Amino acid sequence: xxxxxxxxxxxxxxxxxxxxxxxxxxxxxxxxxxxxxxxxxxxxxxxxxxxxxxxxxxxxxxxxxxxxxxxxxxxxxxxxxxxxxxxxxxxxxxxxxxxxxxxxxxxxxxxxxxxxxxxxxxxxxxxxxxxxxxxxxxxxxxxxxxxxxxxxxxxxxxxxxxxxxxxxxxxxxxxxxxxxxxxxxxxxxxxxxxxxxxxxxxxxxxxxxxxxxxxxxxxxxxxxxxxxxxxxxxxxxxxxxxxxxxxxxxxxxxxxxxxxxxxxxxxxxxxxxxxxxxxxxxxxxxxxxxxxxxxxxxxxxxxxx
Numbered sequence: 001x002x003x004x005x006x007x008x009x010x011x012x013x014x015x016x017x018x019x020x021x022x023x024x025x026x027x028x029x030x031x032x033x034x035x036x037x038x039x040x041x042x043x044x045x046x047x048x049x050x051x052x053x054x055x056x057x058x059x060x061x062x063x064x065x066x067x068x069x070x071x072x073x074x075x076x077x078x079x080x081x082x083x084x085x086x087x088x089x090x091x092x093x094x095x096x097x098x099x100x101x102x103x104x105x106x107x108x109x110x111x112x113x114x115x116x117x118x119x120x121x122x123x124x125x126x127x128x129x130x131x132x133x134x135x136x137x138x139x140x141x142x143x144x145x146x147x148x149x150x151x152x153x154x155x156x157x158x159x160x161x162x163x164x165x166x167x168x169x170x171x172x173x174x175x176x177x178x179x180x181x182x183x184x185x186x187x188x189x190x191x192x193x194x195x196x197x198x199x200x201x202x203x204x205x206x207x208x209x210x211x212x213x214x215x216x217x218x219x220x221x222x223x224x225x226x227x228x229x230x231x232x233x234x235x236x237x238x239x240x241x242x243x244x245x246x247x248x249x250x251x252x253x254x255x256x257x258x259x260x261x262x263x264x265x266x267x268x269x270x271x272x273x274x275x276x277x278x279x280x281x282x283x284x285x286x287x288x289x290x291x292x293x294x295x296x297x298x299x300x301x302x303x304x305x
Contacts, residue, residue, distance in 0.1 A: 018297055019293070133149075
């Protein structure tokens with residue numbers, strides 16, 4: 001039994017196979033309607049969600065299974081040690097997806113679960129997003145070769161899993177990350193990344209643009225803090241630091257890369273509104289691919305020999 005908590009659990013062949021399956025599922029969904037027949041997915045949410053919630057529910061139904069949505073804070077997970085609830089919950093499901101605030105809690109859930117656990121997002125990793133990103137890159141580019149992604153923003157959970165995916169597949173990734181979310185930092189991962197030759201760090205967007213085919217940004221403010229009054233000072237500091245790194249026509253300086261964003265979008269902050277709807281934007285394709293990539297991942301985990 002395998003859990004997917006960071007994406008480090010998958011090798012190059014496994015990630016490639018999952019992405020190829022996702023592309024096929026997207027093209028011919030009817031061929032997979034019974035792929036996970038009568039299998040149950042338990043979805044545990046401690047963090048808010050649009051894409052994770054909708055894509056996992058829709059995807060599981062399209063595979064012939066069903067999804068049960070459970071709010072972590074209104075369940076007994078919030079008042080009892082995880083090890084006891086995990087043992088019970090996994091006896092009532094075939095696979096679990098947990099979108100939690102702390103990676104340590106996701107690890108604890110997987111430790112005591114008798115079924116595969118997928119990390120649907122925590123403060124350190126977002127493996128499903130990275131699979132989606134590389135699926136989108138593959139669809140648009142035609143392969144995993146001869147093109148580079150530049151990630152511009154806060155070094156966070158999305159950046160970590162994108163690093164893992166690119167490192168595993170041998171995709172060139174440029175990081176323009178003037179602010180590091182300390183809760184997300186993975187020292188071992190980043191040491192390995194910078195030694196690999198595939199991951200480069202740039203101090204400015206201007207330096208990275210000549211070697212950029214896809215440019216990818218993310219929110220500067222964690223979703224749960226965006227409207228939190230007690231977080232306003234940190235929010236304002238981040239905005240002041242990050243505005244020179246906004247994805248805008250002015251900052252792109254005539255370069256015309258494909259535009260990626262994992263959503264939710266805050267136009268006027270990390271990205272200029274006009275660029276969201278531009279001809280080179282693959283943002284909505286990327287968002288749609290969450291469902292296809294997750295369908296392929298769920299099928300892989302449930303149908304392993």
